[in-house]
Amino acid sequence: MTYTAPLADMRFALREVAGLDKIAALPGYEHATEDTIDAVLEEAGKLAGNGLAPLNREGDKIGAKLENGVVRTAPGFTGIYREFVDGGWNSLPFDPAFGGQGMPWLLAVAVQEMWQAANMGFGLVLLLNQGAIDAIHHHGSDAQKKTYLHKMISGEWTGTMNLTEPQAGSDLGQLKSRAVKDGDHYLVSGQKIFITYGEHDLAENIVHLVLARTPDAPAGVRGISLFIVPKFLPDADGKPGKRNDLRCVSLEHKLGIHASPTCVMSFGDDGGAVGYLVGEEGRGLSYMFTMMNNARLSVGVQGLAIAERAYQQAAAFARSRVQSKDDNRPDPAPVSIVHHADVRRMLMSMRAQIEAMRALGYYTAAGIDGALKTEDKAAGRKIQDRVDLLIPIVKAWFTDLGNEIASTGVQIHGGMGFIEETGAAQHLRDARILPIYEGTNGIQARDLVGRKITKDGGETMLALVAEMRALADEMRQAPGDDLAAIRTGVMASADALEDATKWVAQAAKTGLSDALAGSVPFLRLAGTALGGWLLARSALVAQGKLAIRDGDPAFLEAKLVTARFYTEVILPPALAQLGPLKAAGRTVFALREDQF
């Protein structure tokens, strides 16, 4: 039930796959030296493993409680949150102009993986705050930035996202909360649901970002504006002043992430909560899209993180649980179950997909940095396009895998996996929210097919396919049958992804519905193919290092074995989504509503 940050794997993915050296060399990241980065990873690993991980089980068991309007977080949470603020952990990737450390997102994402693996229920307060900071940073006025950003970046205050209403989930156009102008501010009223950390005892103030409609606004998404609605109105000194007219009226009873208070928030019961317009009226939803890339990447990383946590626990169990003889040896004495073929298959499938996710997640994070800091605007735009394309894949593929891998973790535990004390089941329960929030995975697939592929006819994806083929060329001379097998997989992936992309781009033109019917299988194919490509790159690097005896041979050999397993076992069923993604539209619309 412990967690140890997989520093060697992380460093490998940061350096050899995501190109940390190049990122750290970008203008503005001069302070991200190798020593600094190593120190950050090391210290974060300690805090995650020794501080956060031990609070995870109690956080689940006891959870957050609402009593008389006050939310009390789980035991130990206020203390560890204080350590976060004091250690400056909250400020890692943010703008130095407002107290941030201005470190690369690539590093921040690796550190995020640790927080989320150690304690997802806790980690959510950090993610929501990140989103709120992004929104204010991009769209707030100078005065708003001055008032809120320092406090939020330090973590003294936290931010929330108030989007969903009972009738407005994926379809935010249906939202009804109202904001009426009243002098220099607005009076906001309405009910919001599923508000993560909408109320808690970790920080002295909570800055709610609320989507609401102004009285004469048009129907639909163009009538939605974004407001800052603080729990306590900042006074003249910037300190929390008057209590605002908003409250948490109940907490949801959820399948998982019990430590994270999911609030029903009521605004304006006593006449209206004071809210400050962000940017212009009617542009609320477009402002939300600004922060979506970071937020969706972070949720994808949660999928990776919970998978890593589940893997560590399952591997530890498999090494210690003794049951049945070894099939490979005559000795009848029972051995630890890590010796059994199917347990090994399960562990290999977990680690192979975790490494593929980590590679693709860090690669995408590096793209965010590249797009931000590359001085050549056109080159930066191209990188941004690639990030935009990858984001829905990272969000949906990682979170689906997070669930599958957490479930495999339960399975490896046998009967003990079903017992809550073991802790394996918690990971599965916690993971189950990931394919739902921050845009369901169906919405991600829709974004991928209906927006990202459509907007350039698949060009950005086909550029990735070309890079896959270039890697396959590079591997042509590589020695050994592992790399030969892996190279075959890369070529098959490139072919399938090219075919699928061209089909989707064409189908979306003639009739979006057909393309959408195949969007989830397409996303699965794309994620698995891209993950495999980056694992192949890892394998090639590992082989090169082995040849010159640079690094731990056991670690490097495991990279080769893992990439080969991925190629031969994980890849084929995913590439076989090519037929289904094209065919689904034929039958998906054939039944009438009442036939379901």
Place this chain on the structure above:
Amino acid sequence: MTYTAPLADMRFALREVAGLDKIAALPGYEHATEDTIDAVLEEAGKLAGNGLAPLNREGDKIGAKLENGVVRTAPGFTGIYREFVDGGWNSLPFDPAFGGQGMPWLLAVAVQEMWQAANMGFGLVLLLNQGAIDAIHHHGSDAQKKTYLHKMISGEWTGTMNLTEPQAGSDLGQLKSRAVKDGDHYLVSGQKIFITYGEHDLAENIVHLVLARTPDAPAGVRGISLFIVPKFLPDADGKPGKRNDLRCVSLEHKLGIHASPTCVMSFGDDGGAVGYLVGEEGRGLSYMFTMMNNARLSVGVQGLAIAERAYQQAAAFARSRVQSKDDNRPDPAPVSIVHHADVRRMLMSMRAQIEAMRALGYYTAAGIDGALKTEDKAAGRKIQDRVDLLIPIVKAWFTDLGNEIASTGVQIHGGMGFIEETGAAQHLRDARILPIYEGTNGIQARDLVGRKITKDGGETMLALVAEMRALADEMRQAPGDDLAAIRTGVMASADALEDATKWVAQAAKTGLSDALAGSVPFLRLAGTALGGWLLARSALVAQGKLAIRDGDPAFLEAKLVTARFYTEVILPPALAQLGPLKAAGRTVFALREDQF
């Protein structure tokens, strides 16, 4: 959150796939007339929908409680259990010589699907009792049968299976419980874990079947004997008499099936629990294998059942939840989400796999009847071989799908799916035990590959492949492109299953480990292929009935659409397990224990 027994689908699978008419015509089933069978299905549907289903959510929320050694079941359970006993529901498939109704297992399995879909936490008491009845019926003495079977078949008493100990899970050879001869009985002592309904308030007596070792027994599985250890020793009149020396010392806190008390049982704390040997010493484990087919089929049916329950709930939600416009129409008004492509894809994938499971499950149940009642012994033996082959597939494939489909059910609910009040999450939590108990799915795959395929070199499976090809021939003349597409799928399935079976049979000869590394992918391929074969048969029947206007056209057309969706969307990734099942052994053993 309601459940309606899908009678039309059940009847179709019973008649058109499993050949209910032929089964009912077997000697000994003369009383299973069409009218009787219809009445049983109808009445069972009412009891499941109106009686059991409404207790499911409270059963989860409140669960079973242990207080001072007494287990109190969830609200309403004692009342509904009384209805079961009074209605004779418990006795359906059992021997009329002991008060059973002697109905076909095929019918009993369809009825079982209803109980398990309506309320799995309740349904477990029935399954465990069924297993205990089977064991005593096959291996008990005449006196034991006389004392126990009437009461257990009526349901006045219930049975349990006491196998697992902390160090002996999949590896029962490690068990330590002891039984020492003491006159006409034995004194049993030891601790057993994971004992389903080991203690409860539904019946006046509980008949524990306990595996234990006699003092001089050899180590391993050959030293294990089976004992009847009743909670109350039957007195001279066969009534519950003296309290035996056994108790439930605690209940597990589980992920799901909260209504089912999972007990830690302690035997012999005060000197030894009185136990009666079943059959001969040392044969306990082989006796357990006798009842395993029925028990594993029943657990498979639980997978089917929970999937059906999840589907009904998700479909109802999708028809009522309004969100976003219809992509196929210009009207901007939001529509129910059942109109959206990806929601439909999810619903189709649920129903297609449910229908495939039901077809294969009922087909297997019909085989149990056929093997029991066919007068030609050689023919009966062949049917039994087929049942033996299918059982691990039914158990593992159905229960994996049960989890995947329950998870899809959560996903269709969006954010509401993560909230416990919705009930969708309960199905996922309940389903999660199914791939674990009654032999983990890894153990099933091992049984399939290491025993069932190995014992005849794959001959029984290849006979099924031949039947698949025969169906494809039969379909050659069938009209319409649906059947043409489905036929292509049957042929691809036959090819893949033949190839896989031959590879596995050969690999198991040269080195079992390699075959075992691919055993789970093999089982997945086999289950999906066989399910698709029976769906194709359904589609052919539906087409024939449509042609002669026999039956509801909407129902019959949906069978065609569903089978085609299965063929084009579900089948390809499963058949693509052919490569992985052969390749897994290459990498699965490459890492050292400490590299995980």
